[in-house]
Amino acid sequence: DAGVIQSPRHEVTEMGQEVTLRCKPISGHDYLFWYRQTMMRGLELLIYFNNNVPIDDSGMPEDRFSAKMPNASFSTLKIQPSEPRDSAVYFCASRASGRDLSYEQYFGPGTRLTVT
Amino acid sequence: QQPVQSPQAVILREGEDAVINCSSSKALYSVHWYRQKHGEAPVFLMILLKGGEQKGHEKISASFNEKKQQSSLYLTASQLSYSGTYFCGTEKPGSARQLTFGSGTQLTVLP
Numbered sequence: 001d002a003g004v005i006q007s008p009r010h011e012v013t014e015m016g017q018e019v020t021l022r023c024k025p026i027s028g029h030d031y032l033f034w035y036r037q038t039m040m041r042g043l044e045l046l047i048y049f050n051n052n053v054p055i056d057d058s059g060m061p062e063d064r065f066s067a068k069m070p071n072a073s074f075s076t077l078k079i080q081p082s083e084p085r086d087s088a089v090y091f092c093a094s095r096a097s098g099r100d101l102s103y104e105q106y107f108g109p110g111t112r113l114t115v116t
Numbered sequence: 117q118q119p120v121q122s123p124q125a126v127i128l129r130e131g132e133d134a135v136i137n138c139s140s141s142k143a144l145y146s147v148h149w150y151r152q153k154h155g156e157a158p159v160f161l162m163i164l165l166k167g168g169e170q171k172g173h174e175k176i177s178a179s180f181n182e183k184k185q186q187s188s189l190y191l192t193a194s195q196l197s198y199s200g201t202y203f204c205g206t207e208k209p210g211s212a213r214q215l216t217f218g219s220g221t222q223l224t225v226l227p
Binding site for chain 1: 146158163216217
């Protein structure tokens with residue numbers, strides 16, 4: 001398996017522009033997580049899905065952020081409009097369920113977002 | 117609430133041992149440990165599900181004291197490849213697989 005795939009790997013945009021980050025989880029994984037990592041706040045959970053359904057979006061900073069998972073193999077995180085304080089590395093992670101010990105989350109390579 | 121990790125940073129010589137601690141103010145269902153190298157994604161090391169249980173991976177092991185809501189990661193005879201930032205992620209009962217990560221411990225192993 002290719003692992004969790006994220007695109008783009010780097011994104012530089014101007015304040016006010018819309019940004020869409022993409023994630024393809026590992027096939028067969030039914031949990032998908034979006035994280036944001038900054039020096040100041042560390043690794044924060046933004047939202048997670050189970051079987052394509054959003055379960056907890058309490059970590060989404062504000063209404064400018066939205067996430068969707070239209071099918072089991074694709075998810076997007078959208079920021080509209082973007083602001084400089086959104087600059088961070090955004091990780092997508094997936095995991096399987098079913099076995100008690102299968103709690104490992106597999107992280108994608110991340111998207112480094114810079115908003116100028 | 118974010119678990120507290122200590123120390124924030126540690127510098128070792130190759131072959132030395134280190135301990136990284138993670139504590140939570142909330143009851144825990146499990147503790148996960150990840151390592152992240154600079155510019156890369158976090159990589160899973162191990163998970164601890166039961167109180168008092170110790171798990172190991174080569175020369176890296178961990179313990180989980182459920183009663184004290186604490187976990188410790190033990191790195192024995194550290195190697196250069198151990199350098200990176202170590203995160204603990206805690207899962208609360210009933211949180212449906214949601215992890216809250218600590219702020220990380222930066223480990224540097226020098227030759």
